[in-house]
Amino acid sequence: MRVLGIETSCDETGIAVYEHGRGLLAQAVYSQIALHAEYGGVVPELASRDHIRKTLPLIQQVLAEAGLTRAQLDGVAYTAGPGLIGALLVGAALGRSLAWAWQVPAIGVHHLEGHLLAPLLEDPAPAFPFVALLVSGGHTQLVEVRGIGRYRLLGESLDDAAGEAFDKTAKILGLPYPGGPELARLAERGDPERFRFPRPMTDRPGLEFSFSGLKTFTLNTVQTELPRAADPEQTRADIARAFEEAVVETLVIKCRRALRATGHQRLILAGGVSANQRLRARMNQAITAEGGQTFYPRPALCTDNGAMIAFAGCQRLLAGQNEPLLFTPRARWPL
Ligand code: KG4
Ligand code: ZN
Numbered sequence: 001m002r003v004l005g006i007e008t009s010c011d012e013t014g015i016a017v018y019e020h021g022r023g024l025l026a027q028a029v030y031s032q033i034a035l036h037a038e039y040g041g042v043v044p045e046l047a048s049r050d051h052i053r054k055t056l057p058l059i060q061q062v063l064a065e066a067g068l069t070r071a072q073l074d075g076v077a078y079t080a081g082p083g084l085i086g087a088l089l090v091g092a093a094l095g096r097s098l099a100w101a102w103q104v105p106a107i108g109v110h111h112l113e114g115h116l117l118a119p120l121l122e123d124p125a126p127a128f129p130f131v132a133l134l135v136s137g138g139h140t141q142l143v144e145v146r147g148i149g150r151y152r153l154l155g156e157s158l159d160d161a162a163g164e165a166f167d168k169t170a171k172i173l174g175l176p177y178p179g180g181p182e183l184a185r186l187a188e189r190g191d192p193e194r195f196r197f198p199r200p201m202t203d204r205p206g207l208e209f210s211f212s213g214l215k216t217f218t219l220n221t222v223q224t225e226l227p228r229a230a231d232p233e234q235t236r237a238d239i240a241r242a243f244e245e246a247v248v249e250t251l252v253i254k255c256r257r258a259l260r261a262t263g264h265q266r267l268i269l270a271g272g273v274s275a276n277q278r279l280r281a282r283m284n285q286a287i288t289a290e291g292g293q294t295f296y297p298r299p300a301l302c303t304d305n306g307a308m309i310a311f312a313g314c315q316r317l318l319a320g321q322n323e324p325l326l327f328t329p330r331a332r333w334p335l
Contacts, residue, residue, distance in 0.1 A: 001318060002068070003075045004098070005310025006055065008091030009083025009111045010137070011035075011042045013054040014306030015062045017073070018314050024121060026066035027307045029300070030054045033178060040177050041167075048086035055094055062306075070102050075322070077313020080108025081330035082138070088329035096327050105322030107313045112335050114308035115270040116145055118297040121311055126266045126295040131258045133251065135279075136271030137163035137178075140209050142258045143335065145268075148315045151335050154258050155207025162247055163273045165211035169218045169243050173236050183240050184276055190241025191234075195221060197246035202253045207261070209254065211247070218243050248279045252286045259292055268295040275299040 002025070007014035016027035032050050036042050063070065078095030081088055092108065099106035116132050119125060129146045131154070140157035160168065163180055170179020175186065197217055200210045221239055229235035255267055267287050273279065280296055287294045301307060316322075 001074045001314055002072060003077050003310045003314040003317060004059065004073050004095075005109075005306040005308070005313055006059070006076070006078040006091045006095045007111075007114070007304055007306045007309045008051040008055060008087050009079045009081070010087060010304060011047050012304040013051050013058055014304055014309070015055070015058040016306035016310045017062060017066045017068060018121075018307060018310035020314055020318060024307050024310075025068070026062045027305065028058050028062050028065070029305050030058055037177050040171065042084070044084045044086055047084055048090055051087055051090040055090060059098075070098075073102060073104060075099070075104050075313065075317045076102070076106045077109050077309050077317070078106070079111045079114065079309050080327065081111065081333040083111055083331065085329060085331040088331070092327055092329045096325070100325060105317055106327075107316050107322050108327055108329070109309045109312045109316070110333060110335060112139060112141070113151070114312045116143060116151065116268075117148070117312045117315070118270050118301045118305075118308040119268040119295045121301060121307060122295070122297055126268055126293070129264050130266035130268050130295070131255070131262055131264050132268045132270060133255050133258075133274070134271045135162040135251065135269070135273035137161060137167065137180075139271065140211070141335075142207050142254060144262050144264070148319070153335065154261070155209065155254065157209040157211060159210050159212040160215065162209070162211055162251065163271070165215055165247065166273065168215045172215070172219050172222055173240055180273060181275070184244060184278070186237050187240040187244040187278070189234070190237035190239070192241050192245055194238040195242035197242045199246055199250045199253065202250055207254055207258055209250070214243060214246055244276075244278060248276070248282050251279060252282050255283060256286055256290065259287070259290070265292045266295065267292060270297060270302060272303045275302045
């Protein structure tokens with residue numbers, strides 16, 4: 001089975017073809033970062049319009065790269081939610097229409113299921129069951145994954161997602177959008193000993209997260225430290241480092257706790273923040289020290305992409321699921 005995947009839930013147009021038993025045949029991602037940069041964040045209306053411009057040409061490009069004609073496709077998977085409703089509608093309407101025209105089944109995929117299953121596109125792929133830490137711009141969740149479609153939410157953020165906290169903190173530090181990777185770059189030059197930021201919600205049991213306090217903590221530190229700093233550039237880097245250390249350690253503590261609570265050995269990381277090198281290194285260290293194993297998709301499969309949607313859709317179609325012509329994208333959709 002060969003499936004076309006279409007991802008348009010936010011500010012990336014992601015297209016891919018996945019073939020069961022063979023793997024990814026081709027993929028392409030078009031990022032709208034430059035389009036939204038001057039506004040300091042994603043403008044939903046602009047995102048929808050750009051998806052309209054980019055999706056079809058990108059599908060043509062990916063099919064050409066894979067050396068496939070549309071007649072060689074057996075299904076179309078598109079992101080049905082959660083995400084920006086206008087952006088979702090573009091991918092959903094286009095995916096559903098193409099499937100109808102090509103007379104193949106269509107399937108709406110949950111964006112977070114796509115992220116959760118992305119590590120299975122890698123070799124070696126983790127065996128079920130595993131615990132997944134999903135850390136993106138919109139979500140921070142710990143999920144127990146026992147198989148395709150068998151997910152149990154273990155804990156999530158009560159306020160900001162980890163990526164959102166990175167982005168907002170980066171803004172406070174005067175970094176351009178999207179702030180996560182910029183902040184990580186600045187933090188490399190920072191001294192980890194200079195400031196110590198709190199590790200929210202780690203001193204009580206449970207697998208919930210809260211990151212909005214860290215953002216406020218950063219703001220207060222910036223306001224008190226920067227005006228009297230001898231070397232403001234270094235101080236900004238030190239603050240960025242303290243913030244990153246706090247987020248990383250908090251995530252590591254909760255992941256270790258989740259593995260102990262479920263008795264599983266395997267941990268996978270997914271979502272945009274899992275591209276963070278310090279997080280990957282620290283998590284690896286902590287989990288292997290306890291006899292566990294960590295799995296990460298390559299960075300291009302950590303952030304939004306069409307491959308994870310093609311893969312998840314393919315699994316669903318193989319299981320006999322597809323949907324009628326009437327479809328409902330959902331801005332909010334629990335896993
Ligand atoms: O999964 P994703 O591409 O989109 C969502 O579904 O949200 O995640 C994007 C998020 C953004 O908040 C971005 O700042 C963050 O992932 N991010 C990072 C890094 N790379 C991307 N955060 C920290 N360090 C990074 N290296
Ligand atoms: Zn995502």
